[in-house]
Each structure stands twice: as structure tokens, then as C-alpha cells.
Amino acid sequence: MSSHNAKPTPDSERTESILDPAWEDALRAGQAEEGEAGSVDAELAVIHLLRHARAPEPLDPAALDRLWSSEIAPQITPLPFWRRRWLWGVVPAAATAALLIVVLRGDSDEKSLVADSSTAAAAAPGDTRIAAAAPSSARALEQQFAQLEGDARRDLGVRVDRGRGVMRSQLLAVASAGDKP
Amino acid sequence: MPEEQAVVARAASGDRRAFEQIYRAYAPTLFSYVLVPMLGDRDDAHDCLRETFLAAYRHLATFTWHEGGLYPWLKTLAKNKARDLLRASGRRQRLRGAFEEHLGTAGSNEPKNPAEEELQRGALRVRIESVLEELNPRYAQVLRLRLLEDRSREECAAALEVKVGTLDVLLFRACKSFRAAADKRGLEVVTEL
Numbered sequence: 031m032s033s034h035n036a037k038p039t040p041d042s043e044r045t046e047s048i049l050d051p052a053w054e055d056a057l058r059a060g061q062a063e064e065g066e067a068g069s070v071d072a073e074l075a076v077i078h079l080l081r082h083a084r085a086p087e088p089l090d091p092a093a094l095d096r097l098w099s100s101e102i103a104p105q106i107t108p109l110p111f112w113r114r115r116w117l118w119g120v121v122p123a124a125a126t127a128a129l130l131i132v133v134l135r136g137d138s139d140e141k142s143l144v145a146d147s148s149t150a151a152a153a154a155p156g157d158t159r160i161a162a163a164a165p166s167s168a169r170a171l172e173q174q175f176a177q178l179e180g181d182a183r184r185d186l187g188v189r190v191d192r193g194r195g196v197m198r199s200q201l202l203a204v205a206s207a208g209d210k211p
Numbered sequence: 212m213p214e215e216q217a218v219v220a221r222a223a224s225g226d227r228r229a230f231e232q233i234y235r236a237y238a239p240t241l242f243s244y245v246l247v248p249m250l251g252d253r254d255d256a257h258d259c260l261r262e263t264f265l266a267a268y269r270h271l272a273t274f275t276w277h278e279g280g281l282y283p284w285l286k287t288l289a290k291n292k293a294r295d296l297l298r299a300s301g302r303r304q305r306l307r308g309a310f311e312e313h314l315g316t317a318g319s320n321e322p323k324n325p326a327e328e329e330l331q332r333g334a335l336r337v338r339i340e341s342v343l344e345e346l347n348p349r350y351a352q353v354l355r356l357r358l359l360e361d362r363s364r365e366e367c368a369a370a371l372e373v374k375v376g377t378l379d380v381l382l383f384r385a386c387k388s389f390r391a392a393a394d395k396r397g398l399e400v401v402t403e404l
Contacts, residue, residue, distance in 0.1 A: 047253075049251065049252065054308075056379050056383075057382065057383050060380045060381070060382055060383025060384070063376075063379065063380045063383075064380060064383060064384070070383075072386075072387075073383060073386035073390070074251075074308045075251065075308055075309060075310045076386040076389050076390050077386060078248075078251055078308045078310045079310040079314075079339075080354060080358035081358055082247070082248060082332075083335050084358065084359050084360075084361065086247065086332065087242070087243055087247040087253065087256075088239065088242075088243060089238060089239045089243060089260070094238060094239060097257065098234055098235075101261045102234065102261060102264050102265060102268075103227070103231070105265055106227060106230065106265070106268045107227060
């Protein structure tokens with residue numbers, strides 16, 4: 031028997047709660063002395079029952095407060111909008127996106143301004159009024175042409191051909207009149 | 212709880228202070244009389260208590276007021292949470308030290324409020340005494356002294372005229388004997404839920 035006396039058993043100096051693990055140690059020590067082995071859960075349940083009949087396991091005021099303030103209250107208190115976690119991801123992302131748009135648009139506006147000024151500079155000296163000479167105007171015309179529907183494009187093509195023919199005949203007439211003495 | 216119906220109505224409409232009043236009124240009883248007996252473990256009882264009150268806050272709007280008040284509803288929630296935990300932890304763990312089945316408070320005797328829980332405990336002591344009377348007097352004495360009267364090991368050993376080391380053996384035998392006698396009398400000591 032003495033070999034198990036050193037095992038931890040409920041301490042006589044303190045109040046033993048229902049669920050003190052030392053109760054199980056005491057049972058195991060007794061079981062071992064009896065030469066038995068296996069679970070002592072049934073006997074432990076008897077101890078828990080009798081201890082509960084004496085005084086139920088309490089939830090002390092400190093534990094009651096702690097459970098409320100650190101585990102329940104935070105979960106049932108709605109967070110103010112500035113403390114919501116998603117806000118910390120969305121706001122910087124939106125600000126970055128807005129900044130990016132401003133920078134990119136500013137850049138493209140600058141480029142088109144440069145292009146317009148170079149077109150104007152190219153067109154001004156000769157005053158030839160040739161739209162094709164200005165790259166940005168030609169590109170704009172190309173874009174507008176591409177935006178037209180199929181029939182409209184065909185119609186425009188016919189009219190351009192016709193205009194070109196008329197112009198050619200007028201030029202020939204002028205040329206032949208010039209050859210005359 | 213005074214003016215319970217009004218407090219419950221305020222809590223159901225999202226009043227956190229009212230809900231805290233409910234928590235402070237019922238959490239200790241649910242812990243001591245429902246969760247510890249069902250789980251036999253303090254940490255598990257603590258976790259279940261938290262889950263019980265979080266679920267209560269979410270579903271309080273669905274609670275319909277009746278004469279018995281809020282406690283039976285909270286008790287059902289707590290039992291369901293404990294059962295969920297037992298299912299999740301498996302059969303082996305559920306046996307350890309849980310003693311809810313021993314209390315024999317099912318059916319119409321189910322306590323309706325904390326005061327009734329206390330009364331039930333008084334009735335339980337009477338039933339336990341009747342089982343103790345059937346035991347070998349030495350076994351009954353070790354259980355009374357050590358578990359019901361909270362005497363120290365040394366005091367118990369002196370009263371029983373045994374060495375302190377022998378007391379563990381006596382306690383183990385007494386617990387086995389109590390279980391068998393209780394089975395015979397219908398004070399359930401089954402270890403399964």
C-alpha cells in the first residue's frame with residue numbers, strides 16, 4: 031500500500047472542488063492497491079455526484095466577469111464602422127485605385143495635348159489643309175470610320191470613289207485647258 | 212430575476228445591458244447545475260456556457276414569453292450545447308466524471324429556476340442518504356466523511372482507524388459499492404448519456 035502513498039491525492043489543506051483531478055488520482059491509487067486496472071470513470075462519477083450533493087461546483091465571480099468581458103461581450107457588441115476589419119482593406123485599395131486613375135488619365139490627356147499641338151504645328155506653315163498629313167486627325171478619322179456600320183461604310187466608300195472620279199476629271203479638264211495655246 | 216419579462220424584451224431588442232443582467236442571473240446556475248453534471252469537466256462547462264449565451268443572444272427574439280420565464284429555455288440551450296460537445300468529443304470522453312444521469316431530474320421534476328435546482332439538490336441528498344444506509348457501514352462512513360462532510364484524509368483515517376494510505380482503497384471500494392446499491396434502488400449511476 032505504501033508504494034502509492036506518494037501519489038498526488040486531494041490535499042487536506044485546501045478545499046477540494048468536485049472536479050479536482052486529485053480525486054481520480056486517489057481512486058487510481060485505491061484501484062492499484064486492489065490489484066485492479068482499467069477505467070475508474072464510474073467511480074469518479076460517484077465522487078462527483080456526492081461532491082455535487084454537498085456543494086455544486088461554483089462559477090466564481092471573477093470567472094463570471096472574465097467570461098462576460100472577454101468572451102461574450104466582444105462578440106455581441108457591434109463594432110463602430112472605423113474598427114471593422116474589412117474597412118482596413120477596402121479603403122486603402124479604393125484610394126490606390128483612385129490615385130491610379132487620376133495619374134493614368136492625366137498622362138493620356140498630356141499625350142493628346144502634345145499630339146494636337148504637333149498637328150497644329152505641322153498644318154500651319156503650308157496651310158495645305160491636308161487632313162491626312164496630321165497623324166492624330168488621320169487616326170481619328172480611321173476610328174470614326176471603323177465605328178460606322180457596314181452599310182454606312184460601303185456608302186461612304188462609294189461617295190469617296192465618286193468624289194475622287196469627279197475631282198480627277200476636273201483636274202484633267204484643267205490640265206488639258208492649260209495645254210491649249 | 213426581478214421584472215424578468217421586461218428585461219428579456221429589452222435584451223431581445225438588442226439591449227446589451229439587459230442581456231448582461233440575464234447572463235449574471237443565470238450563468239452560475241447553468242454552470243453548476245447543468246453543465247458540470249453533464250460534462251464532468253470545468254473547461255468544457257466553461258466553453259459550453261459561453262456558447263449557450265452567444266446562441267441565446269442570437270435567438271432571443273424567437274423566445275416566446277411564458278410563465279416559467281427564461282430559465283427553462285436557457286437550460287435547454289445549455290443542454291443542447293453540452294450534447295453537441297459530447298458528440299464532437301466522442302464516447303470515451305463523455306464518460307469521464309459526468310453525473311447528470313445520476314441526478315434523476317428528468318420529466319416533470321425538471322427544475323424551472325435556480326431555486327428549484329437548489330431544492331432538487333436537497334432531494335438528491337435524501338436519496339443519497341438512503342443508498343448510504345444500505346452500504347457496509349465503513350464504506351458509508353468513508354463516503355460521508357470524505358465526500359459529504361469534506362473532512363481531510365487524516366481526519367478520515369483517524370475516524371476509521373486506518374492508515375492514510377488505506378483510505379484510498381476504502382474510498383475506491385466504497386464508490387463501487389455505492390454504484391451497485393444505487394443501481395439496485397433506481398438511483399441511476401449509469402455512465403452513459
